[in-house]
Amino acid sequence: MLSESIIDICSQIADSGVQTCPANLEAGCGGADSDEWEGEFFPGIPKIKYEGPSSKNPIAYKYYNANEEILGKKMKDWMRFSVAFWHTFRGTGGDPFGAPTKMWPWEDGTNSLAMAKRRMRANFEFIDKLGVDRWCFHDRDIAPDGKTLAESNSNLDEVVALAKELQGSHVKPLWGTAQLFMHPRYMHGAATSSEVGVYAYAAAQVKKAMEVTHYLGGENFVFWGGREGYQSLLNTNMERELDHMAAFLKAAVEYKKKIGFNGTLLIEPKPQEPTKHQYDWDVATTGSFLRKYGLSDEFKINIECNHATLSGHSCHHELETARINGLLGNIDANTGDPQIGWDTDQFLTDISEATLVMLSVVRNGGLAPGGFNFDAKLRRESTDVEDLFIAHILGMDTLARGLRNVAKLLEDGSLDELVRKRYQSFDSETGAAIEAGKADFDMLEKKAMEWGEPSVPSAKQELAEMIFQSSL
Numbered sequence: 001m002l003s004e005s006i007i008d009i010c011s012q013i014a015d016s017g018v019q020t021c022p023a024n025l026e027a028g029c030g031g032a033d034s035d036e037w038e039g040e041f042f043p044g045i046p047k048i049k050y051e052g053p054s055s056k057n058p059i060a061y062k063y064y065n066a067n068e069e070i071l072g073k074k075m076k077d078w079m080r081f082s083v084a085f086w087h088t089f090r091g092t093g094g095d096p097f098g099a100p101t102k103m104w105p106w107e108d109g110t111n112s113l114a115m116a117k118r119r120m121r122a123n124f125e126f127i128d129k130l131g132v133d134r135w136c137f138h139d140r141d142i143a144p145d146g147k148t149l150a151e152s153n154s155n156l157d158e159v160v161a162l163a164k165e166l167q168g169s170h171v172k173p174l175w176g177t178a179q180l181f182m183h184p185r186y187m188h189g190a191a192t193s194s195e196v197g198v199y200a201y202a203a204a205q206v207k208k209a210m211e212v213t214h215y216l217g218g219e220n221f222v223f224w225g226g227r228e229g230y231q232s233l234l235n236t237n238m239e240r241e242l243d244h245m246a247a248f249l250k251a252a253v254e255y256k257k258k259i260g261f262n263g264t265l266l267i268e269p270k271p272q273e274p275t276k277h278q279y280d281w282d283v284a285t286t287g288s289f290l291r292k293y294g295l296s297d298e299f300k301i302n303i304e305c306n307h308a309t310l311s312g313h314s315c316h317h318e319l320e321t322a323r324i325n326g327l328l329g330n331i332d333a334n335t336g337d338p339q340i341g342w343d344t345d346q347f348l349t350d351i352s353e354a355t356l357v358m359l360s361v362v363r364n365g366g367l368a369p370g371g372f373n374f375d376a377k378l379r380r381e382s383t384d385v386e387d388l389f390i391a392h393i394l395g396m397d398t399l400a401r402g403l404r405n406v407a408k409l410l411e412d413g414s415l416d417e418l419v420r421k422r423y424q425s426f427d428s429e430t431g432a433a434i435e436a437g438k439a440d441f442d443m444l445e446k447k448a449m450e451w452g453e454p455s456v457p458s459a460k461q462e463l464a465e466m467i468f469q470s471s472l
Contacts, residue, residue: 064400080371082134082174087377138179176213181226191248229275246293300329319360330370354402
């Protein structure tokens, strides 16, 4: 269907009179510069339906059944899936060693306002056919930078007005954010720049991005400090930069409250890339920063699985660290390649990892008002339009399988029982006193003298792994 003749498709005019030709510049179905152009962007793709595990249809869900109830919630409420505008509609397939490999049929090679609006229409057709009701964005991904801040704001307003119209009443952003890392002005950082003018510009950009996120009904706002770090400590006043970053985030909290934005503010940790060291290295580092500056009640954490592995942790570790500290807010659903040492942003396809991810989500009681956004891009070599759908279906099905596996684990109860037994000595009177902070060293010394050499039982790690694997 995707290779069907453009002429044949253009001849299919709906009774309503709305064009259904593909969004292709050669189609001749509408002017490339027309803001009102409404061609169909994915003419060979139907609305994606659940067909079950036995289906061989690549354009169908096998495990994600949105309204199916699992562990007391509908799947869609556990997942709260979101399409990431930047990778889906701005990803080119380019890398440091090669030119872009993707030029979607609707692209005209420009970053004009008309092209931005065309992409926005494609975004909402994609969301509708995928069957999700959330999306997320960086300000400069959806609207072009202007020659001045005022022009940039005007461009953003124009595109956001269209997005508001296309959203209708049932779609909204999971989150919005400001892109504070690509423009040369941010080469030294944004909130941690050595230049006060850059700091002020970044604040103005976040202010505007937060306003439009609020206007669109966004549920969260993310801070990813891609250049908030250093390349060398020899020319860096790290203490001053951290103080500046804290002041920036405090000002963001104040402005959120001023405009009545009730969304959650999220920080997304990453250890390095593009800087040698990024200040929000991992969940533990970010949590410590938030506590030091009195911000732990104002922010939660957006965890990207690929960033977790770059910091030397598993995604499960980062999720659990955030969860037990009351900081788990959202998940960037992606993964990296263990043979590659950078941020490859691949769709999560590992069933074992997805099960561990969902185990943390279920233990957290869900992610709302956060969710899962697919901060993942097609591989450079995947260049068909339908690959956009196949990749998202695969990612959604993988996490849905993870949720189904967690339901099996919890219903079986063997893993929880193994963990309970491992710590059962602390269910004693002495253990309770320790956990209540009422056991001093004098008391514990008396117990050690009384009990003698303690017996140390097996941790049963292999049994735990066996039980886990049996759920997959």
